[in-house]
Amino acid sequence: MKEKVHTQPGHETIRRILHVDMDAFYASIEQRDNPALKGRPVAVGRGSGRGVVAAASYEARKFGVRSALPSHMALERCPELIFVPPRFDVYRAVSAQIHAIFRHYTSVIQPLALDEAYLDVTEQWHSYGSATALAESIRRDIQQQTGLTASAGVSYNRFLAKLASGQRKPDGLFVIPPRQGEGFVAELPVEKFHGVGPATTRRMHGLGIYTGADLKTWTVQELKRHFGSSAQFYHDIARGIDHRPVEANRPRKSLGTETTFAHDVADWDRLAAVLQEIVRKLAAGCVQKRIAGKTVTLKLRYAGFQTVTRARSAPFPTVEEAVLQRMAHDLLHSFFPLERPVRLLGLTISSLVPYDESALPVQMGLFEQ
DSSP states (O other), X not given: OOOEEEOSTTOEEEOOEEEEEESSHHHHHHHHHOGGGTTSOEEEEOOSTTOBEEEEOHHHHTTTOOXXXXXXXXXXXXXXXXXXXXXXXHHHHHHHHHHHHHHHHOSOEEEEETTEEEEEOTTTGGGGSSHHHHHHHHHHHHHHHHSOOEEEEEESSHHHHHHHHTTTOSSOEEEOOGGGHHHHHHHSBGGGSTTOOHHHHHXXXXXXXXXXXXXXXXXXXXXXXXXXXXXXXHHHHTTTOOOOOOOTTOOOOEEEEEEEEEEEEOOHHHHHHXXXXXXXXXXXXXXXXXXXXXXXXXXXXXXXXXXXEEEEEEEEEEOOHHHHHHHHHHHHHHTOSOSSOEEEEEEEEEEEEEOOGGGHHHHHGGGOO
């Protein structure tokens, strides 16, 4: 199914959407800036105590080292692993370079994180001959200006562009044209779908849904009985349909991040350590997006898939990591003793406002207790 946008009465244009995703962003920056790390397994994070992996190089990923993995487990899997402390100021600066490159090509950009974004190039691709050529030009500019590689996906909607960008990582480009979109999804396992997480994957498998082709046999009404409000989305993506536009400068209601554990966790020290890294990532995201928030919400998903949340609000919007750490720690403490082990831990900040950096230090003093 081709995704079309109306330009003039009687005229339709197939959208050209890119998803650009940097390759092992944090770890690649560390390898770029320290030649001794090139070709070696690198983890960004703390390698001792209660540390966890914030990011891993591709050399480390071959050993099963992934983000949110406790440092001691990462070292067990890869004894030669080299830990380097995160430098979020550097990562944000490089991200700014990359987004400046994006703006050279289009103004319709939807950032997803420091290292990835959607770009709508429907109006610009003609100047480059094709959307594929435009994507290659972006990847070349990124490599020349930052010394880093990016992978890109090209398609006619966001869902397929996101899937495409992961097909030839690292340093790859993959295109899903309109005539191939539905067939590509049909052959794909549902666990590879962006927007279908581990819990939903298990539920789909329990219903005999293993691929896009399996999902396509279900009606919206049938899916609603099992997946509620997500039914229409699942129905559409099984057919290669995604009408969501690339939303440039959209008002953001909240910002959050979460970690799903490979094994259920009941230990306070482990949960607190992972939450600390989640807060660091969330604080960096707020700074990058120039937003501050008043309300912090902690989400726990227990082993039985029951999800519970608790929230706490500050008197003024904040982006200060120490304040967020204290609020998050207090919320986690309120759940103890746990009802049962935890399989997912997440944190969201809401009641967002744009922030003025010059005003923040004055406001932050009001949070001290």
